[in-house]
Amino acid sequence: MSGYLEGVLVLLSINVILAYAAALPLSAGQLNLGIAGFMAIGAYASAFLTNEIALSMWLAIPAGAAAAGVVALAVGLPILRTHGIYLALATFSLGEIIKAVFLNLDVVGGASGYAVFDYAGPMAVWLTAIGVVVFMLILSQTRFFLYLTAIKNDATVADLFGLNTRNLQLAALTLGAVIAGIGGGVYAHHFSFVEAQYFNAHLNIFIVLFVLLGGVQTVYGPLFGALFFTAVPELLRFSDEWRFVLFAALIIIAMAWRSEGVITAKLLRAPWRGKTPEGARP
Amino acid sequence: MAQQLVNGLMLGSIYVLVAVSLTLSIGILNFLNFSIPGLFMLGGVLTWLMIKLGFAWPLAAITALLAVCVAALVVERFTYRWMKGSDPEVPLVxxxxxxxxFxxxxxxAVGSDxxxxxQVFADFNLRIGGLLLGGPQLISLVLSIVLVVMISWVLRKTRYGRQVRAIAEDPETAGILGIDLQRIVPLVFIASGLLAAIGGVLFAFNYLQVSPFMGEEVxxxxxxxxxxxxxxxxxxxxxxxxxIGVTEVFSIYFLGSDFVDIVVYGVLLVLLILRPGGLFGRVEQREKL
Known part of the structure; x- marks a missing residue:
């Protein structure tokens, strides 16, 4: 396999992990614009552990992910007082704060970045991404996921039917942060370098775009979104400086054409199973 | 101290124009229009481009604003019109x-630099007491206030304003009652785009630099x-x-530029936790996203 293709596949894998990190809270109706912040925690924490106490990468990355989860758990209750777009701004602010803290933290290099000495090969990155996808496929078949969908569709009714909406929402936020932390750890150990500026607003917005463009109705949507955002800019390389102009036009066309996300439940429904009942929401 | 407060208010007035532009779009059409930072940038960059081509600055600014009106209509055509019936997050993409x-x-067109x-105005700074007020900045502060007051007057008192408020209440009912949505909605897009673009032009005149990415931070x-x-x-x-303008300027003044983001976003986070519906929002109201 050529080095170029290998690099693109690594990028795709990391984007897939991040897409699911955003998709999980979104399936409970939380628009989390702070994914890059949790990713940063995973990246820096795991890098710190392998660098400073020579922990194996295979322990350090889960530990970093756990650290991201702990932060999410700690800030989750106050942040989840907000809803909708207010929650999006709260998580976005949190992400910016986390980024700015790492930017000023001299233990991990501050603004000049932090070199990571342990190396994760491409195969490790791919396997991690496949692991995350499989995990999400399994999770999407559980009652837990159904509860999240119920909360997304109507939190009040879900509450009335006896779901513990507060804990479930907290779980969705935390689990998303853990996945983002895994993505961060893998990212740090593959590229052997982390710098805080990477985890910026751009990244946050693009991660959410993966999910929204792919579609939130099914578990395959984020996968498609990550693929679109990784592959299309590569395929457009021939167009030089017009590359991102064309890319943006494609995004607009895709959303006008399939306004519920490209991959919808209806699209995946086998033809012999008949039509979706009017008004039904998956 | 007072000087910093003034600087903060000047910077804030630019944010105000962008924020009012966004709030018009979301308050009336329930549409979080992320292209507005782009329209802000177009206002500044196109003015620069026209001046470079040799036009006088008022002509340059007016051409740029007209171009932004067209751009705002294109955005309306390809986003809002397609969003009906879909999830409200979608037109955001x-x-x-x-x-x-953009x-x-x-x-x-202009490169990434x-x-x-x-500088089109000769340096005319006002000194009041010990305070230094930059001429262009003062004009932009006054202009922002006038524009915003005007908009809120139009919304409250005029026939157009009443139609717009009816659409904000319920577009479908407004349509049944004979309000021409096809005419009013593009007007709202133009008004909101113009506010952002004026913000961009003022930003260019004040801070004397433009770039294709100037809209993002603002x-x-x-x-x-x-x-x-x-x-x-x-x-x-x-x-x-x-x-936000005042917080930003004060935190640079007291803590240095390293901690600006921590302070600004920290204040936002705390405010949101204390008042989950925003400072002037109603908490129990269902969110509009």
Whole structure:
């Protein structure tokens, strides 16, 4: 396999992990614009552990992910007082704060970045991404996921039917942060370098775009979104400086054409199973 | 101290224009229009481009504003019209698509460097007491206030305003009652785009530089201002914009530029936790996203 293709596949894998990190809270109706912040925690924490106490990468990355989860758990209750777009701004602010803290933290290099000495090969990155996808496929078949969908569709009714909406929402936020932390750890150990500026607003917005463009109705949507955002800019390389102009036009066309996300439940429904009942929401 | 407060209010007034522009879009059409930072940038960059081509600055600014009106209509055509019946997060993606589109079009046109904007006004600074007031900045502060007051007057008192408020209440019912949505909605897009573009032009005149990505930083602050003020509330957007401007300038003054983001976003986070519906928003109201 050529080095170029290998690099693109690594990028795709990391984007897939991040897409699911955003998709999980979104399936409970939380628009989390702070994914890059949790990713940063995973990246820096795991890098710190392998660098400073020579922990194996295979322990350090889960530990970093756990650290991201702990932060999410700690800030989750106050942040989840907000809803909708207010929650999006709260998580976005949190992400910016986390980024700015790492930017000023001299233990991990501050603004000049932090070199990571342990190396994760491409195969490790791919396997991690496949692991995350499989995990999400399994999770999407559980009652837990159904509860999240119920909360997304109507939190009040879900509450009335006896779901513990507060804990479930907290779980969705935390689990998303853990996945983002895994993505961060893998990212740090593959590229052997982390710098805080990477985890910026751009990244946050693009991660959410993966999910929204792919579609939130099914578990395959984020996968498609990550693929679109990784592959299309590569395929457009021939167009030089017009590359991102064309890319943006494609995004607009895709959303006008399939306004519920490209991959919808209806699209995946086998033809012999008949039509979706009017008004039904998956 | 007082000088810093003045500087903060000047910076804040730019955020106010962007925040009011966003709040019009979300309050009336329930549409978080992410292309607005792009329209802000178009206002500044196109003015620069026209001046470079040899036009006088008033003509340059007016041409840029007209171009932004057209751009705003294109955005309306490809986002809002398609969103009916879909999840409300969706047009957010296509309006972000337009932001990327505008930025990269300008990147092709002018390159990625910061371009120096010519100083069109001779230095006329006012000194009041010990305070130094930059002429252009003062004009832009006054202009922002006038524009915002005008908009809120139009919304409250005129026939158009009443139609717009009816659409904000319920577009379908408004249509049944004979309001021409096809005519009013594009007007709202133009008004909101113009506000953002005027913000961009003023920014260029004040800070004397433009670049294809100048909208992002200001846009994020504008969005934050709009949300923290309470979405759809014009006075909330004003308060939010000024608050962020002042917080930013003060934290640079007291703590240095390393900690600006921590302070600004920290204040936003705390405010949101204390008042989950924004400063002037109602908490129990169902969110509009």
């Amino acid at each position: 296509s309006s972000l698509g337009f932001l990327i589109l 930025e990269n079009l300008m990147l092709v 910061q371009q120096a904007f010519p 846009g994020l602050k504008g969005i934050s201002a709009m949300i923290v003020g309470g979405m759809g509330n014009i006075w909330g957007a004003i308060a939010g914009g000024l608050l």
